[in-house]
Amino acid sequence: MTYGKHKISVQEREKRKHDIEQALAIISLEGQYPGINVISTYDDYINGELTWEECSALIPLAAIKDLRIQHHAS
Numbered sequence: 001m002t003y004g005k006h007k008i009s010v011q012e013r014e015k016r017k018h019d020i021e022q023a024l025a026i027i028s029l030e031g032q033y034p035g036i037n038v039i040s041t042y043d044d045y046i047n048g049e050l051t052w053e054e055c056s057a058l059i060p061l062a063a064i065k066d067l068r069i070q071h072h073a074s
Contacts, residue, residue: 006048013046013047016045020045035063035067036069037065037066040062
């Protein structure tokens, strides 16, 4: 079984999931929590829809969208 357009293996998907969960745990210790667009981008990476290069390029844009949502909600 493979996942996403990049056809990653089950093992690669689990590794990606673990790595992202660890990174998010570290930033949450600093009181930072990603928004829905950032999480969605990471999910696309975990599920093989994005390479790391694509994901890391899209994260800043996703964070800006999340900040705009947060700003309009307050």
